[in-house]
Structures are given as C-alpha cells and as structure tokens.
Amino acid sequence: MVPARVPLSFKPETPRELLDACKDMRWRLFSGFLYKIMTKDDENQEGSVVPFKPNAAQRRQMLDLHYRSIILKARQLGMTTLAAILWLDHAMFCADQRCGIIAHSREDAEVIFRDKVKFAYNNLPPELKRLFPLKRDSASELLFAHNNSSVRVAVSMRSGTIHRLHISEMGKIAAKHPEKAREIVTGSLPAVPKTGIAVIESTAEGEEGEFYDIATKAEERGKDQLTPLTLMEWRFHFYPWYIEPGYVADPASVKISPEQHEYFDGVEVEMGVTLSLPQRAWWVSKLNSEMSGDAQKMWQEYPSTPEECWKRSTEGTFYAPQLANARAEGRITIIPHVKHVHVHTFWDIGAGDGTGIWAMQHVGVRHRFIRYFEDWAQGYEHYVNELRATGWLFGVHYLPHDAMHQRQMENRVASPMEILQELAPDWNFTIVPRVQTLQQGIDMTRAKFPEAWFDEDGCEEGLRHVALYHKKWNARLGRWSHEPEKLDGHSEAADALRQWAQGFDPKLHTFPSRPSNRKRPRGGM
Known part of the structure; x- marks a missing residue:
C-alpha cells in the first residue's frame, strides 16, 4: 500500500499503486510523474517535452x-x-x-x-x-x-x-x-x-x-x-525576474557599468535580496541583446520591483523617452513660482468638454512649468477665474488655431477667442499658427523638451497625461496606427504642451504695461 502522504520520489509500478498515489494531490502536482509539458529548447532545458515540476x-x-x-x-x-x-x-x-x-x-x-x-x-x-x-x-x-x-x-x-x-x-x-x-x-x-x-x-x-x-x-x-x-x-x-534560478550568465562575457551596479545595489536594499554577479550579468545581457538597451522594456518584461512594473513602456507612446530624460536629468523637481516674472499659459480647447492649460515662466534659458490646469464640462469663465485666483502676473495666453472657429454656445454662436477676450479684456491672447501635420507638431515638442522644467507637484497630473498620450491601437492589423488616441482623456495635456513648442519664442514678445490681474465682474457663459 502507498502511504497517504506519498514521497515525491515515489514511482508507481502497478496500476493500483498509481491510483493510490493519485489520492495525494501534492504528489500529483509535484512529483513530475503525472503531467508533461512542452518547453522551449535552450541551454537550461533538455528537450521540448519534460515532466511538470513547479x-x-x-x-x-x-x-x-x-x-x-x-x-x-x-x-x-x-x-x-x-x-x-x-x-x-x-x-x-x-x-x-x-x-x-x-x-x-x-x-x-x-x-x-x-x-x-x-x-x-x-x-x-x-x-x-x-x-x-x-x-x-x-x-x-x-x-x-x-x-x-x-x-x-x-x-x-x-x-x-x-x-x-x-x-x-x-x-x-x-x-x-x-x-x-x-x-x-x-x-x-x-x-x-x-x-x-x-x-x-x-x-x-x-x-x-x-x-x-x-x-x-x-x-x-x-x-x-x-x-x-x-x-x-x-x-x-x-x-521578479531574479526568482528564476536559470536567469544567470557568465560575468566574464558581460560588461556591467558602475551605474548598473548602483541600480542592482538599490534593488537589493529595497527588496531585501542579494543579486549575484551571474544574475546581474544575465539582466545586462538581456537588456543589450533583446531590449536594444531600453531599460523601460526591462522594467515591463523583467521587473526587479513592483514600482518598476508600472513605468510605461515606450511602445505606442509619443513622449516616453523625453519624459525619462527629464527625470534622469532632474528637470522634474520643485519649481517655485518667481514673483514679478510673467506667467505664460498654453491652452488646448477641445471640441468636446475637456480643456487643459499649462502655466510656464521663462527664466534665463529655462522654460519652467509651474502648474497644469484641467477640467471637464466647464465654461471658459471657470478657467479664467482659476487663473486669476493664482494672483500671478500674466504674459501671453497661447490658444490653439481652432480657438478662432465659431461654435454653438448656450445662447449664441462665437469662437473661444471671442469669449475669452470678453471675459478677460486685460489679458493678452494670441493664436498659435497651425502646423502642416500633427506629427510635425509632436516632433517640435520632442525637440524642445530638453528646455522644459516641471514642478513635480503642480504638474503631476499633466505629466501623467503626457506620459500616457499614445497612438491608437489597430486591432484588425495588430499594430499601432499613426493617429493619437483622443478618447482616453490624455490628449488635452499633450496638445496644450504642443502649443508651447509650436508658438513660444521669448524674443518675439512684448507685454502690456497695465496690470493683468485686475478683478473684473463675473460674466460670460
């Protein structure tokens, strides 16, 4: 008779012994005798059909x-x-x-x-x-x-x-x-x-x-x-990847940089583990050979910590590399408002309900973004009041080219530019010229990104949207299209930031001498 708890090494020799052993679920699942699986042929496996051993x-x-x-x-x-x-x-x-x-x-x-x-x-x-x-x-x-x-x-x-x-x-x-x-x-x-x-x-x-x-x-x-x-x-x-014993490589054949060793040391402290040289070599080898040096792909496919997993892959996104560089270079940090320096704003006024606004001060050679505003299903008066409440000294408010288009409002036909000028006649509005293609505007934003600095708290929501701004997925063709996804709530922030790249040139602007934050009676839509 086979005991109730069957040794994992037990090999039944008769049908009766097999049936008795199968009464022990642990033996069925851990012994490798009952179930077979197909695996890849590589240096760690002997064949494509092997016993299942967890x-x-x-x-x-x-x-x-x-x-x-x-x-x-x-x-x-x-x-x-x-x-x-x-x-x-x-x-x-x-x-x-x-x-x-x-x-x-x-x-x-x-x-x-x-x-x-x-x-x-x-x-x-x-x-x-x-x-x-x-x-x-x-x-x-x-x-x-x-x-x-x-x-x-x-x-x-x-x-x-x-x-x-x-x-x-x-x-x-x-x-x-x-x-x-x-x-x-x-x-x-x-x-x-x-x-x-x-x-x-x-x-x-x-x-x-x-x-x-x-x-x-x-x-x-x-x-x-x-x-x-x-x-x-x-x-x-x-x-994580390092739980798998087979994820090792010969350290003699892989060059591990000091920065990469620093990264592994940080993982050891955070996760309470020890990463051997062969494990580190495997990770670096995988990064170089299969991920083309893209650390974000490793975070997604072979994460070391839970936090790494959520770092967005660059696949299908427009600005992930630019944001990664901004973080690596310390350009997403504490950016305080500087008194007596003009604040410029950059708007996206959606044909739907969403509006996004970036607020930026140009100080020296830095374009310092200090706040991002966004809301839905609100009239233009709401955004004017939100900006006035800051008490900032405003320079130029940059609006997208379609701000000149006539739209049906609640009780009139007017353009967003006309409404805003009525609500804030003391403000300086300008229309950003339209570029030939959307991709041209995206490329301009990518090129100008190294000049941008962002306040990590005031711009947190806007940066999240920019990071998640991505191309549409074509399910029929199984690939990303060239058009951006407009229905997921991320395009407003990205399009507003694009107005900065397309329209702002500090050498071309003069500002009115009259105060720009004078309180006005509420009115408008």
Whole structure:
C-alpha cells in the first residue's frame, strides 16, 4: 500500500499503486510523474517535452494561493502553464467543476488549450487516461464523462458558474482592448462564486487600465497585515525576474557599468535580496541583446520591483523617452513660482468638454512649468477665474488655431477667442499658427523638451497625461496606427504642451504695461 502522504520520489509500478498515489494531490502536482509539458529548447532545458515540476515562482504561488489572487510578474515564469495543470487536475479529480482560462486573443487561447491543457491530458499515463474519458473534446474545451467537470480556454467567460478562473496577460488586454477588459471585470469575474478561485496574472502595461487598478489596490491593501483578507479581496503577488534560478550568465562575457551596479545595489536594499554577479550579468545581457538597451522594456518584461512594473513602456507612446530624460536629468523637481516674472499659459480647447492649460515662466534659458490646469464640462469663465485666483502676473495666453472657429454656445454662436477676450479684456491672447501635420507638431515638442522644467507637484497630473498620450491601437492589423488616441482623456495635456513648442519664442514678445490681474465682474457663459 502507498502511504497517504506519498514521497515525491515515489514511482508507481502497478496500476493500483498509481491510483493510490493519485489520492495525494501534492504528489500529483509535484512529483513530475503525472503531467508533461512542452518547453522551449535552450541551454537550461533538455528537450521540448519534460515532466511538470513547479519552478520557484510556481511553488510560491501554489503555497500562497488565495480565493482572489492578482499576479504582477516577470516574463516566462510559467503562471499560465501552472493554471493549465492545476485546472486540469482539479477537473479530473473533482466532480461538477467548471475551470476556465481567458487569453487576450483567440489565437493565444487556442495555443494555450492545445499546447498546455490538451497536451497534458494526452500525455497522461495510459492506464490513468482510460479512467478519465472525454464526453466532449473540442478546439477549446475538455468535458469529462466520468464526473461532468470541464476545462476550457476562451477570450471571455460570462455565462454560468466558473469554479476556477485564470486570466492570462490581463495587462495586455486592458491596454489594447479596454472594452474587453471591462467585460472580463463585469462579466467573467462575477461568474466565480465566493468559494471559487480567480487568478489574474500579467506583466505590466502602464499606469492605467483594469489590471493596473486591481493590482495597485491589492498591493496597497496588502500593506495592512493585521486585518485578514476576506474571500472577495484580492491578494497581491509579485514575482521578479531574479526568482528564476536559470536567469544567470557568465560575468566574464558581460560588461556591467558602475551605474548598473548602483541600480542592482538599490534593488537589493529595497527588496531585501542579494543579486549575484551571474544574475546581474544575465539582466545586462538581456537588456543589450533583446531590449536594444531600453531599460523601460526591462522594467515591463523583467521587473526587479513592483514600482518598476508600472513605468510605461515606450511602445505606442509619443513622449516616453523625453519624459525619462527629464527625470534622469532632474528637470522634474520643485519649481517655485518667481514673483514679478510673467506667467505664460498654453491652452488646448477641445471640441468636446475637456480643456487643459499649462502655466510656464521663462527664466534665463529655462522654460519652467509651474502648474497644469484641467477640467471637464466647464465654461471658459471657470478657467479664467482659476487663473486669476493664482494672483500671478500674466504674459501671453497661447490658444490653439481652432480657438478662432465659431461654435454653438448656450445662447449664441462665437469662437473661444471671442469669449475669452470678453471675459478677460486685460489679458493678452494670441493664436498659435497651425502646423502642416500633427506629427510635425509632436516632433517640435520632442525637440524642445530638453528646455522644459516641471514642478513635480503642480504638474503631476499633466505629466501623467503626457506620459500616457499614445497612438491608437489597430486591432484588425495588430499594430499601432499613426493617429493619437483622443478618447482616453490624455490628449488635452499633450496638445496644450504642443502649443508651447509650436508658438513660444521669448524674443518675439512684448507685454502690456497695465496690470493683468485686475478683478473684473463675473460674466460670460
């Protein structure tokens, strides 16, 4: 007889011993005898078909599994493979269970089902496989005849009850298909009962979206270790690249700069770990060979800390390199307002409800941005009053070319320029000439960015919008288009900053001698 707790080294020699050993879930999942997986052929692996033995990250996740778990991770740690094996095992040995995996595309769903779920089932020991016959075997689902449990992989799961749900690469879904991410949050996750298990895992895709929202809230909640999590609260898990023992390289073949060693030293202090020279060499080698020296791609794909994960990838964005340089050069810092120096403002007046305004002082050779203003569904009087309330001495207010266009207001047809001049006749407004193409204006902004300094508090919201200003994703072609996304609330800040690059030249302006902040009766729209 096989004992209740089977040694992981146990190799059953008879069908009876196999069935007895299978009563121990730990042996089924950790011994490597039952399940097979396909892996890549590389220097760390002997072949494409190997026994499933959980790696360090997978073991940690299995031991720390909660009813609701969200995983922020490095690439290639095998979390989707783990879900495929766990859900298959659960469906085979527990009756009337529905287990599902959601992928970010139909093609990925088919690959996960074929190469992970179905592959593991097809490679079971023959005598065991005969005990788990299939009632349905489709391109996306296995339904077992002996106990009415199933495993399926799809891009959405809304109907019925799902006892085990794994959502793969939720960050990518949220970034490229936000409506699909909302469908998962509002439709698929509620299908998991309180005592069921839901797991969301992904590498990061920037500081917005459903994955970012759930993960950051879970991370913050996890700081309170005195109050136990409820069944419906998300447990935050972070798995960095250095948890994988195979991520090492020969230090003799990789040049590690002093700045890179300083970075690794900082990670050691922050995360309470020790990074060996072979680990450091692997990271630098990966940075140079696969990421073209782009540290932001490493932060996203192979993060060292949770904070790194959310640093936006440059893919699809317009100003990420410029912002990264501004931070590295210390140009996003404390920028105090200088009295008696004119404050210039740069506006984007959207055809919709949003308006963004940057406030800047030109001092010496520095263009010092001290505040960003933004609001929605407000009349122009609101912004005039907001600016007057600062008590600043204003220079020129730069408006976009479409500020001259006539629009239907509440009770009249007028242009934004006409309305603003009526509200603030003591202010100096000017129209920024239109450039030939939007891309030309973006290129002008990129070129002028090294002259800009930003107050880290007053401009925080505007800088966040500029960082997230990105191209539209063409789902049909599977690539970024050349047009910016205008519907996510980030374009107002970016377009307002572009007015500075296109229109401001300190040598060309003289300013009125009369006071510019004289209080006027309220009026206008």
